[in-house]
Amino acid sequence: MKNAGFELEPKRRAAIAASKKGGAAPARIARPAPPVHPGIPFHRPTYGEQDERALVNCLRSGRIVGDGDCTRRASEKLAEILKTPHVLLTPSCTHAMELAMLTLRLQPGDEVILPSFTFVSSANCVLRAGGRVVFADIVPDTLTLDPADLARKLGPRTRAIIPVVYAGVSPDMDAITAALRGRPIDIVEDAAQGLGASYHNRPVGTIGSIGCFSFHETKNFSTGEGGAFVTTRDDYMSRAEVIREKGTNRKQFLQGLVDKYTWVDVGSSYLPPDFVGALLLSQLDKRDYIRQTRETLYRRYLEELAPLRDRGQISLPVIPPGIESNHHIFHVLFADEPTRSRAVAFFRSRNIGTAFHYLPLHLSPVGLSLGCHPGDCPVTESISGRLLRLPLYPSLRVAEQAVVIAALFEFLKS
Ligand SMILES: Cc1ncc(COP(=O)(O)O)c(C=O)c1O
Structure with missing residues (x-):
């Protein structure tokens, strides 16, 4: 049958035909030169041969769906680096934040306080989960959430707050926690820019009940697009695992804990393909x-x-x-x-x-x-x-x- 929709390049087609006849091995895929900036670019990602090998090996495994071997190993590595029990890789930090808000089960009228000085995803996740966004100001030194303004913006319907790590520097988490005055308000850290940073020896993203990281191409560790949801709470992890798998208990099924998997909650698809895990592992090595x-x-x-x-x-x-x-x-x-x-x-x-x-x-x-x-x-x-x-x-x-x-x-x- 003729290939529907795409044609192999002639050189590759010939090489494959030759190899089928026991001839030459398939041609090596040419490596294109990276784009050249005429001067000094604002950003260059840290990709190298080790990353290339990691991606090729993952692809050659023949199994690149989500939650494969590379994802498992990358999640374990992240958990070790962050000294936190639960890590779920996601396609982006945006998705990790959406997963976080769905995990909190916001009710209509619930308010979430976050700095106005942040990326749109920190706010979108609240609106998408049916909550109300309340903006607070930042402090002029670290450009992170102002604990005093946070205290002013707290209300009877405050359900969660989203302190944002800016430039790799944590907000003042002690002052922020104190501003909550012991109320049961979840802290969801937007640590998109935070991997490798810490606050008084605690890795950022692990101080609140949930933390979200980004591996976007501009970040210190890049998988092109990618993210992670981390939590210290077992109940949030169980809920997030279901939401991330389209609202099904597929994870339990794969672990042999239930004999068929079924729709048990509202959900979406927040799994990245396995090569995101492969590239993340290789980036973390560096x-x-x-x-x-x-x-x-x-x-x-x-x-x-x-x-x-x-x-x-x-x-x-x-x-x-x-x-x-x-x-x-x-x-x-x-x-x-x-x-x-x-x-x-x-x-x-x-x-x-x-x-x-x-x-x-x-x-x-x-x-x-x-x-x-x-x-x-x-x-x-x-x-x-x-x-x-x-x-x-x-x-x-x-x-x-x-x-x-x-x-x-x-x-x-x-
Ligand atoms: C503070 C903050 N939160 C969230 C995001 C979204 O990250 P991602 O591109 O992985 O969705 C970014 C992206 O730069 C960010 O700076």
């Missing part, structure tokens, strides 16, 4: 290298840009004592938004990739439709327009970083 190179680059930025801070031209990021960053982002704050916009254009003219970050969610069309107003989160409103992220990734060479630093000095001189 964690010492990733941690060290990022930290070195980060410290060099801090040190070399200090004169600009001392002259009052920029603010530099702050890592409070007791908090171990994973150095996910290095950002500077300019005096105002027009200066930031001119800086973006200046870096672009030098072929240096930079990026601003979150727009205040409470001022987005959805935020305004939820009844939010300008002035609700003043620190978020001020920071968002002034922040610029600089290139920071393990393959950034010292000479390249020097060019970025020199460009910032030159810009601020002009």
Whole structure:
């Protein structure tokens, strides 16, 4: 039968035909050259031959559906690194957050408090689960949830809060927990940017009842797209396993605990294919290298840009004592938004990739439709327009970083 819908390339077809006749082995698949940036890109993922081998081996196993061998081993590795009992890989952090909110079984009218300075997924998951979003402000040093504003926003219907790790730096979890005054409110940590970071020796994402991680291509550990849901609670794990498997007890069936699997709850499909686990395992193998190179680059930025801070031209990021960053982002704050916009254009003219970050969610069309107003989160409103992220990734060479630093000095001189 003729191939419906696609044609093998002629070279490969010939090689396969030859190998069927006992001839030459199939041709090696050509490796395309990676795209070349004309200057210094904002980001380069840390993919290498080890990752390539991991993916090929997984594919060759002939079984790449979700929850295969690679997913199991990657989940065990993550559980070991995070010192937490329960890990479920998901297709993204967005999905992990949705799974988290479904696991909490939000009721209509339940409120979830989260910073306005975050990615849309931290808020979408609440709305999708039928809850109400309440935005709180951030503190100006770590740009994470402000415990004082959190305390002000708490209400009788507060069901959960979502503290967000920013730039690899944890929010002040002690102050946040204290602000809850012992009420049974779930803490769901959005640790999308947090793998490898800790708060007073506790890995971020494991301090609340649920934590969610991202392995998106921009993150320190990348599987292209990917995420993880982690929980310390056995009951949340059992519920999440069912929701993640389309609302069925398939997991119990596979473990031989029930003789057929059936629909037992509302659910969705939050399993990534097994090669996500394969790539994650290979990325985690490089964690010492990733941690060290990022930290070195980060410290060099801090040190070399200090004169600009001392002259009052920029603010530099702050890592409070007791908090171990994973150095996910290095950002500077300019005096105002027009200066930031001119800086973006200046870096672009030098072929240096930079990026601003979150727009205040409470001022987005959805935020305004939820009844939010300008002035609700003043620190978020001020920071968002002034922040610029600089290139920071393990393959950034010292000479390249020097060019970025020199460009910032030159810009601020002009
Ligand atoms: C704070 C935060 N939460 C959630 C996400 C969503 O992660 P993912 O792309 O894996 O869905 C991101 C993405 O960058 C993020 O920064």
